[in-house]
Amino acid sequence: MKIVMAHGSGGNATRELIKDLFHKYLANDYLDKMEDSAILPVSEYPLAMTTDSFVVTPLEFPGGDIGKLAICGTVNDLWMAGAEPQYLTAGFILEEGLDVDLLDRVVASLSRTAKEAGIKIVAGDTKVVQGNGGLYINTAGLGFRKSGRRIGTDMIREGDALIVSGDLGNHHACIMSQRMEIVNSIQSDCANLGPMVEDLLQAGIEVRAMRDITRGGLGTVLNEIAEASNHAVEIEEKSIPVDPEVKSFCDILGLDPLYMANEGKFLCITAQEHAERALNILKQNSLGTKARLIGSVTETGKPLVTVKTRLGGKRVIDVLYGEGLPRIC
Amino acid sequence: MNLDKILKELAGDHQELKIMEVCGTHTSSIFKNGIRSLLSPEIRLISGPGCPVCVTPASYIDKAIEWALTPNCVLLTFGDMMKVPGSEKSLSEAKADGARVEIMYSPQEALKKAAANPELTYVIACVGFETTIPSYALVIEQTERSGLTNIKFLTALRKVMPALDFICATDNEISAFIAPGHVSTILGSQAYAGLAEQYMKPFAVAGFEGEHILIAIYDLVKQVENHKHEVHNLYPSVVKPEGNAVALAYISNYFESGPAFWRGIGVIEDSGLYLNQKYRKYDAGSADLTGDAAQKTTNCRCGEVILGKINPDECPMFGKACTPAKAQGPCMVSSEGTCGIWFRFTRK
Numbered sequence: 001m002k003i004v005m006a007h008g009s010g011g012n013a014t015r016e017l018i019k020d021l022f023h024k025y026l027a028n029d030y031l032d033k034m035e036d037s038a039i040l041p042v043s044e045y046p047l048a049m050t051t052d053s054f055v056v057t058p059l060e061f062p063g064g065d066i067g068k069l070a071i072c073g074t075v076n077d078l079w080m081a082g083a084e085p086q087y088l089t090a091g092f093i094l095e096e097g098l099d100v101d102l103l104d105r106v107v108a109s110l111s112r113t114a115k116e117a118g119i120k121i122v123a124g125d126t127k128v129v130q131g132n133g134g135l136y137i138n139t140a141g142l143g144f145r146k147s148g149r150r151i152g153t154d155m156i157r158e159g160d161a162l163i164v165s166g167d168l169g170n171h172h173a174c175i176m177s178q179r180m181e182i183v184n185s186i187q188s189d190c191a192n193l194g195p196m197v198e199d200l201l202q203a204g205i206e207v208r209a210m211r212d213i214t215r216g217g218l219g220t221v222l223n224e225i226a227e228a229s230n231h232a233v234e235i236e237e238k239s240i241p242v243d244p245e246v247k248s249f250c251d252i253l254g255l256d257p258l259y260m261a262n263e264g265k266f267l268c269i270t271a272q273e274h275a276e277r278a279l280n281i282l283k284q285n286s287l288g289t290k291a292r293l294i295g296s297v298t299e300t301g302k303p304l305v306t307v308k309t310r311l312g313g314k315r316v317i318d319v320l321y322g323e324g325l326p327r328i329c
Numbered sequence: 330m331n332l333d334k335i336l337k338e339l340a341g342d343h344q345e346l347k348i349m350e351v352c353g354t355h356t357s358s359i360f361k362n363g364i365r366s367l368l369s370p371e372i373r374l375i376s377g378p379g380c381p382v383c384v385t386p387a388s389y390i391d392k393a394i395e396w397a398l399t400p401n402c403v404l405l406t407f408g409d410m411m412k413v414p415g416s417e418k419s420l421s422e423a424k425a426d427g428a429r430v431e432i433m434y435s436p437q438e439a440l441k442k443a444a445a446n447p448e449l450t451y452v453i454a455c456v457g458f459e460t461t462i463p464s465y466a467l468v469i470e471q472t473e474r475s476g477l478t479n480i481k482f483l484t485a486l487r488k489v490m491p492a493l494d495f496i497c498a499t500d501n502e503i504s505a506f507i508a509p510g511h512v513s514t515i516l517g518s519q520a521y522a523g524l525a526e527q528y529m530k531p532f533a534v535a536g537f538e539g540e541h542i543l544i545a546i547y548d549l550v551k552q553v554e555n556h557k558h559e560v561h562n563l564y565p566s567v568v569k570p571e572g573n574a575v576a577l578a579y580i581s582n583y584f585e586s587g588p589a590f591w592r593g594i595g596v597i598e599d600s601g602l603y604l605n606q607k608y609r610k611y612d613a614g615s616a617d618l619t620g621d622a623a624q625k626t627t628n629c630r631c632g633e634v635i636l637g638k639i640n641p642d643e644c645p646m647f648g649k650a651c652t653p654a655k656a657q658g659p660c661m662v663s664s665e666g667t668c669g670i671w672f673r674f675t676r677k
Contacts (some may be wrong), residue, residue, distance in 0.1 A: 180434045254664065311539045313363020318673045
């Protein structure tokens with residue numbers, strides 16, 4: 001069956017779609033009340049709130065799908081502020097012609113990922129628009145920072161260590177491969193970073209700031225960090241972890257893993273004296289086995305990112321300019 | 330000789346010399362590896378005309394937009410052409426205004442699209458040097474074989490050798506050349522022998538890793554200091570002396586040479602490739618684009634950058650009126666354009 005405009009009419013077809021599909025996967029105490037707003041308990045901890053929209057094509061790809069991505073992307077944004085995700089809203093924009101079986105798989109995946117992440121979907125919305133079988137998801141997430149500590153770019157200090165949680169570029173290379181019909185074994189790294197962050201915080205690691213490395217890649221994230229904190233950072237090219245298959249893919253297409261999107265990697269900035277221990281904690285997690293110390297914060301008052309190349313040269317890393325390739329996440 | 334020794338020697342005292350890397354991918358690798366920071370100030374690296382996007386005339390962009398605005402026509406292009414300025418606007422701006430432009434990853438995509446949508450005509454923007462020209466020839470062959478009549482080719486294909494000849498003939502300051510690696514896989518290392526002999530300039534064919542480029546620079550420095558002008562193939566695993574016969578046959582089967590306009594430089598005789606008589610039925614008006622009267626007059630000095638006469642930061646617009654976000658000249662647009670590379674890698 002395909003989605004037709006009637007599914008967005010608000011009438012019988014909409015009710016059936018919600019009952020037969022969305023309710024099947026997303027039912028919980030908050031959502032089942034079917035009120036116009038969810039009433040949520042107040043917490044004693046500071047509230048973190050974020051929103052994100054997911055427009056990836058193809059909708060399913062090796063290592064994930066748009067449903068898994070929508071949950072991981074949002075919970076990761078909360079975790080990066082040191083906040084434990086609690087509640088999430090999901091708005092679905094369906095294009096006419098979307099295959100209902102595909103939608104079923106995506107919502108099942110979204111539900112499964114939300115349960116694994118311990119987050120409740122408390123409100124939702126569905127709209128149907130004219131189009132060609134596409135699907136877009138918008139989410140908003142709420143969480144609480146229970147750790148009691150301040151995490152953010154204003155905490156960054158000269159000498160701090162920069163740690164990346166694993167190989168870069170897999171999600172981008174996976175999506176590109178699917179679109180270009182290139183056969184390889186590259187999988188998206190789409191994943192919930194929560195367990196790794198929780199391990200770091202519970203071990204008492206002095207985490208200054210964290211960023212998940214999504215669109216724009218590590219190069220862009222480092223520039224954002226440098227600008228927001230007004231510090232210079234320097235990384236070592238030879239320390240940047242990239243899977244050999246992704247590297248070959250990049251070499252052929254002229255892409256740079258430094259600017260490629262990821263959906264399950266983060267940059268963690270810690271006090272230098274905690275760096276080694278943080279690295280060991282990350283490596284204990286199956287998602288962090290390739291974690292690497294890539295550089296440090298070198299100077300205050302100079303928002304510049306530089307890399308020491310394998311040959312010993314030095315160059316500036318700027319943000320990603322332009323967008324020669326279509327958006328991938 | 331090991332790399333440490335090469336690095337030490339290249340950082341030491343030398344006579345002043347200018348080495349041109351013709352290929353944009355070499356330029357990119359030089360900056361990515363921070364190679365300039367490892368060389369003695371006397372060894373100057375000059376970026377050449379080896380980015381096909383940069384040398385594509387504004388009139389070509391105008392023509393492409395014209396096709397994209399034609400009812401039932403779709404223009405297919407690689408992403409890096411999207412922001413190249415035409416005389417009025419870029420493909421990206423035209424698309425925002427309603428022109429039908431689609432980014433392709435491979436020209437072969439046109440075959441599938443044209444078969445699935447017979448009511449539409451797909452015009453492929455074919456821009457490139459010898460490295461990519463055979464792939465366009467292959468699509469022409471497949472178009473002919475499949476009987477599809479709704480694919481057209483708008484070509485801005487350029488030959489590297491006439492451009493190198495032009496540079497050698499008009500600029501005696503370049504001491505040596507790092508030969509374009511990708512193009513050399515097609516043309517072969519021996520293709521440069523005539524120029525090396527005639528203009529007494531050494532050439533080194535190099536791969537794209539930082540180490541390869543350093544070795545090439547070292548080789549060329551030694552050749553200049555020893556008054557030699559030989560062609561050294563330092564990339565023999567990929568580049569054969571005679572080149573790639575199959576690819577060369579594809580080029581000669583489908584294309585013929587003619588004068589071509591290089592943006593910022595002007596017309597270079599015999600430097601363009603156009604669909605030959607047998608396949609001209611697929612051409613989308615490429616042969617009419619040998620001039621560029623339509624090009625807007627600005628202070629852009631991309632032409633001098635391409636010819637190695639100035640560094641990008643000597644252009645008054647560099648980093649001010651002209652940035653990758655709002656490129657005024659083509660060299661700022663492409664990932665292999667000299668100005669864009671300088672902007673990304675040298676900004677302080």
